[in-house]
Amino acid sequence: MHVLVTGGAGFLGSHLCDALLAEGHSVVCADNLLTGSRDNIGHLAHEPRFEFREQDVCRPFDFGKTDYVFHLASPASPEDYLEHAIATLQAGSLGTMHCLELAKKYRAKFLLASTSECYGDPLEHPQKESYWGHVNPVGPRSVYDEAKRFAEALTMAYRRYEQVDTRIVRIFNTYGPRLQLNDGRVISNFMKQALGGEDLTVYGDGSQTRSFCYVSDEIAGILALATSDEPEPTNIGNPDEFTILECARVVLEVTGSHSNIRYEPLPKDDPKQRCPDISKAKRLLGWEPKIDLRAGLGMSLDYFRAAVQSGQASAS
Numbered sequence: 091m092h093v094l095v096t097g098g099a100g101f102l103g104s105h106l107c108d109a110l111l112a113e114g115h116s117v118v119c120a121d122n123l124l125t126g127s128r129d130n131i132g133h134l135a136h137e138p139r140f141e142f143r144e145q146d147v148c149r150p151f152d153f154g155k156t157d158y159v160f161h162l163a164s165p166a167s168p169e170d171y172l173e174h175a176i177a178t179l180q181a182g183s184l185g186t187m188h189c190l191e192l193a194k195k196y197r198a199k200f201l202l203a204s205t206s207e208c209y210g211d212p213l214e215h216p217q218k219e220s221y222w223g224h225v226n227p228v229g230p231r232s233v234y235d236e237a238k239r240f241a242e243a244l245t246m247a248y249r250r251y252e253q254v255d256t257r258i259v260r261i262f263n264t265y266g267p268r269l270q271l272n273d274g275r276v277i278s279n280f281m282k283q284a285l286g287g288e289d290l291t292v293y294g295d296g297s298q299t300r301s302f303c304y305v306s307d308e309i310a311g312i313l314a315l316a317t318s319d320e321p322e323p324t325n326i327g328n329p330d331e332f333t334i335l336e337c338a339r340v341v342l343e344v345t346g347s348h349s350n351i352r353y354e355p356l357p358k359d360d361p362k363q364r365c366p367d368i369s370k371a372k373r374l375l376g377w378e379p380k381i382d383l384r385a386g387l388g389m390s391l392d393y394f395r396a397a398v399q400s401g402q403a404s405a406s
């Protein structure tokens with residue numbers, strides 16, 4: 091297949107490009123490098139089936155015949171979407187529309203990378219796909235949450251009214267090599283602090299929960315959904331739930347760090363619990379994650395160590 095991956099120079103997008111190339115497809119990666127990096131795809135520079143196009147998907151574009159569009163382009167971490175608030179709303183709206191128009195033109199399949207943030211600060215736990223969410227539509231995080239909810243609505247509308255063959259994956263917290271070190275997410279924060287000899291920052295009392303999916307599990311789930319016939323949103327994530335404090339302890343253990351834990355106030359609208367119900371993905375796709383947090387952090391250690399060292403070298 092000729093596959094287009096938007097946001098392909100980002101963390102998840104670059105791993106998706108790797109997996110699609112490994113399956114024998116040709117891949118065009120479209121990315122404006124807003125939050126991604128050429129470093130993430132540097133290893134593909136001499137791959138003849140891979141092409142990088144510097145492109146903002148919020149502007150119309152067309153790179154020719156495409157069989158599958160994977161639309162991942164969007165700032166994704168709190169740090170990034172708060173800094174690029176308008177660009178985030180545009181990526182979810184205009185960007186998604188341009189990608190759907192392309193899929194319509196070439197009769198290509200389309201997969202939207204959506205998010206667990208569609209559930210907001212959930213009142214139902216764990217979150218099933220049937221839960222409609224509890225989102226503050228005007229709070230600071232709404233630029234991301236509502237952009238993705240709009241993107242889901244747009245995707246379903248192109249399916250219903252324009253006959254585009256669509257899929258929607260609701261991705262839950264994913265980590266692994268190439269995760270940006272300064273993205274403000276729990277794992278990158280803790281790994282950076284633990285390996286840099288700083289205190290680990292825990293917001294609130296650390297009793298809020300998160301679940302963490304290793305990147306190879308997430309990509310396997312996305313690809314399983316992509317080849318299925320399931321049009322409705324599908325959760326892909328790891329249901330093992332950790333309090334933030336437990337997670338901090340696992341990071342200290344895996345890194346062998348002697349850092350302490352420092353407490354700071356909770357940011358606005360920070361979800362108290364976040365954990366996917368993946369029974370649908372298990373039943374429908376025969377997919378479930380295989381890699382637990384300790385193992386995944388162990389496999390990410392070399393990457394984070396190198397990233398911390400190069401950050402410290404460039405700061406000095």
Ligand SMILES: NC(=O)c1ccc[n+]([C@@H]2O[C@H](COP(=O)([O-])OP(=O)(O)OC[C@H]3O[C@@H](n4cnc5c(N)ncnc54)[C@H](O)[C@@H]3O)[C@@H](O)[C@H]2O)c1
Pocket residue numbers: 096097098099100101102103120121122123124125126127145146147148161162163164165166167170181185203204205206260261262263264265270
């Ligand atoms: N990593 C996670 O835990 C997670 C969780 C839920 C959802 N997601 C979704 O997965 C996708 C990828 O996230 P990620 O973690 O790899 O983030 P990332 O920031 O590493 O990657 C996003 C990529 O999109 C690119 N991009 C942003 N706006 C663009 C635009 N207008 N035109 C072209 N490219 C643009 C960025 O430059 C970057 O390379 C996002 O859509 C995100 O919402 C990720």
